[in-house]
Amino acid sequence: MRSVVQRVKSASVSVNGARVGEISAGLLILLGVGQEDGESDINWMVDKLVGLRIFEDQEGKMNRSVQDVSGEILMVSQFTLYGDCRSGKRPSFTTAAAPEQAKALYERTVEKIRSHGLKVETGIFQAQMDVELINDGPVTLLIDSEKKF
Structure with missing residues (x-):
């Protein structure tokens, strides 16, 4: 599982011109699911x-979590995080999970985050989405469960 995490002042996602998810300060998380x-x-x-x-805490150090600051989360599915660009000019997505598997794991991830009492907005799985954000910092991190040890 891979994610791109951005600390935002606000973020939204729209499908066909209609806003389907919107948050104030918190995290925009692009989440990709792999086959394994x-x-x-x-x-x-x-x-x-x-x-x-x-x-940031009172001293300006990055020391507080999204829970600590009562932040919100916008979670957007992003299979292209599994794009392998090492060979040729077109990315290969052979290690990305099949849509049915990816959707189930994506939805389970959203559920588990919500169980922590956080507001989580989402896009629409497999839709063509427009994502808007005001990046705070900017702070952008890559997180990969394959690299957890």
Whole structure:
């Protein structure tokens, strides 16, 4: 499971011109699911995302999590995070999960984050989406469950 995490002042996602998800300050998370991902990857990723200390404390140090600051999360599915660009000019997506598997694991990840009491907005799985954000910092991180050890 791979994610691109951006600390944002606000973010939204639209499909066919209609806004389907919107948050104020918090995290925009682009989440990709790989073929080998399962429940342990979900648990690890959720723990990492919910506890990631990338918001500033009173001293200006990144020491607070999205939970600590009562932030919100916009989660957008992003299979292209599994694009392999090492060979040729067109990315290969052979390690990305099939849509049915990816959707189930994506939805389970959203559920688990919500179980922590956080507001989570989403895009629409497999839709062509327009994502808008005001990046705060900017702070952008890559997180990959394959690299957890």
